[in-house]
Amino acid sequence: MTGTPNRDPVIALDVMSGEAGAAEAVAAADIAAERYPRLSFLLFGHQPVIAAELERWPRLSARAEVIHSDDVVAMGDKPSQALRRARTTSMGMAIDAVKQGKANAAVSAGNTGALMAMSLFSLRTMPGIDRPALAAVLPTLKSESVMLDLGANTECDATNLVQFAVMGAAFARTVLGLERPKVALLNIGEEELKGTGEIRAAATVLKGARLPMQFLGFVEGDKIGSGDVDVVVTDGFSGNIALKTAEGTSRLVTGLLGNAFRSSIWGKLGYFIARGALESLRAHLDPNAHNGAVFLGLNGIVVKSHGSANARGLANAIGVAHDLITDDVSRRIRDDLAGVNMALATTLEPDAA
Structure with missing residues (x-):
């Protein structure tokens, strides 16, 4: 529907x-x-x-x-x-x-x-979309950001990455309430000459397209959590690794903090003093608070919840579905694709797509 x-x-x-x-x-x-x-x-x-x-x-x-x-x-x-x-x-x-x-x-x-x-x-996929992408909301230092693809496509060409950017921006406008989300391609450096030919070609298209987003160019992996970029776009292979690395790092940090606070009487006293801040940190990093990944680009809305999510987490995933329905994210994506298809046709050479 x-x-x-x-x-x-x-x-x-x-x-x-x-x-x-x-x-x-x-x-x-x-x-x-x-x-x-x-x-x-x-x-x-x-x-x-x-x-x-x-x-x-x-x-x-x-x-x-x-x-x-x-x-x-x-x-x-x-x-x-x-x-x-x-x-x-x-x-x-x-x-x-x-x-x-x-x-x-x-x-x-x-x-x-x-x-x-x-x-x-x-x-099936929407007209103008070659492949669907798995997108999710991640916590950052400032608030939240969207990242895609998180594993649906291990290899992507420039056209795929451009389409992911369009879909991710529409998703961010719906779920994060941003009028012009800041979008960047995940790369090994921020310089224009860095990265594969597909990434550079996608960046060229996104720079020239008139879309309801702010295209910032490239972002490196260590900047994903800064919150300076609202939508991080990448292939599913790199995106899944980045996501799992971020989740593992979160567990590492909370585990090390727990060990430190349990290690001595002074650590226990420090926990008592900082308990409020630590509870706030735990809530910010809680996967249930950011639950609800979406397969974007299909002729219909499908939301994936964490398999181990509790009732609150699954309710949040249902909330994501509700927001996508009421804000008609499919229409947003169709409208934005109309603005990018001409740029794709005129910018990408046949062997670059």
């Missing part, structure tokens, strides 16, 4: 996938129902399990329909295996609800590769 809906938005929620289980998924839907009074749900999964959970949440029960599925995509399933079972799984049925126009967005905490394969097969 594309375009702004004429009726209240509907979320197709894959209840059974992910590590947290059906109880957390249903609780997350109730949190989202409280936050967004117009939102309603299609809950896909094992009907007796979901019905039992719904008894605890009367508010959600009044705004949810349960659709039974016998099968669940396991976290260890190969995408090709999951794709063959798409019609019978809670994940595949949730995506199909978007295709059929019964829901405005699908949300799942399940297997990322399977979710990508099913979404691409069912919804």
Whole structure:
């Protein structure tokens, strides 16, 4: 379903996938129902399990329909295996609800590769988009930023990177509320001659295109967390490594701080004094607070939650879907692509694309 809906938005929620289980998924839907009074749900999964959970949440029960599925995509399933079972799984049925126009967005905490394969097969890419990209919001020193691609495409040409920039900027305008987000390509240096031919060619196009963004050129990996760039654009191979490195560094820092505060009586006293600041830091770095990655570029909205997200985290992912629906991010992307296609055609040589 594309375009702004004429009726209240509907979320197709894959209840059974992910590590947290059906109880957390249903609780997350109730949190989202409280936050967004117009939102309603299609809950896909094992009907007796979901019905039992719904008894605890009367508010959600009044705004949810349960659709039974016998099968669940396991976290260890190969995408090709999951794709063959798409019609019978809670994940595949949730995506199909978007295709059929019964829901405005699908949300799942399940297997990322399977979710990508099913979404691409069912919804296809938007006109003017060669490949979809996985985008997510990351914490920075200043606030938050968007990064894409985070693993959907291991190799990308200049055209792909330009399209990712367009989609990422539209996403940032919706989720971060920025009128003209600052966009940069991830590179090994900020100088114009640094990087591969594809990165340099993409930069040339983005400099010349008239788009609702501020293109800053290149950004290095150590500047991602500074908050000076709102949208970081890269191929999926580099983006996934950068994301996992940032997550590992976050755990390293919090672990070292914990060890230091437990190491002596003075450390424990220091923790007592700095407890408020440390709790604020923990909340800022909490993955549940930034949960909800999106497959941009499809003919429909699909949001991926962390597999281990708690109810609050999954509710935040549902919130991302809600914002993308109400702000009609698909229309934003289509409009912006119209402004960049001419620049692509006139700037990129056939062998550079």
